[in-house]
Amino acid sequence: MSDSLQKWVGRNRPPRVQITYDVEIGDATEKKELPLVVGLLADLSGQPLVPPPKLKARRLIEIDRDNFNEVLGKIAPRLDLSVPDTLKGDGNLKVELNFTEYDHFHPEAIVAQxxxxxxxxxxxxxxxxxxxxxxxxxxxxxxxxxxxxxxxxxxxxxxxxxxxxxxxxxxxxxxx
Structure with a gap:
């Protein structure tokens, strides 16, 4: 018999937040645990080249430490900026930053772009x-x-x- 996904996660990766409450059934008190499920609705793509689908067409994406880079690659956050050029001291510098992996947020990776x-x-x-x-x-x-x-x-x-x-x-x- 297969367990639910919540029970599998609880055994293999215990959650950091555990919410419990006491239920009184007759004279006995029983401890129940509530699963913590967080849903986040956000546009994390920055300034994408391809416009995102309409809100109704979007689906929930499960993110964990094992698939974070994969999800980030699909979202492909992008920033197109114009920043003051402090190297030459005149005008602005056009900068396009793409983030398809977690490591792309490190300062060295940003500088490399x-x-x-x-x-x-x-x-x-x-x-x-x-x-x-x-x-x-x-x-x-x-x-x-x-x-x-x-x-x-x-x-x-x-x-x-x-x-x-x-x-x-x-x-x-x-x-x-």
């Missing part, structure tokens, strides 16, 4: 990597300190731009 901020995040990561390489490497530390102190070397490095690695040249240089 804005191209200019994503570049800054990449530079930040490169600086962290450089700091990691500098840790305990006195020779590299002295070389970088020399470049920073010598303004002419710094100027020539700026003019050269970022170094491009050539895998073919590395392969030729390695002894076989």
């Amino acid at each position: 804005v191209p200019r901020l994503a570049k800054l995040l990449e530079v930040r990561q490169q600086l962290r990597d450089l700091l990691g390489k500098l840790d305990g490497n006195d020779e590299l530390d002295a070389l970088l300190e020399n470049i920073i102190q010598n303004s002419e070397e710094l100027k020539t490095l700026k003019e050269q731009g970022p170094a491009e690695t050539a895998p073919a040249a590395d392969a030729e240089a390695s002894p076989t």
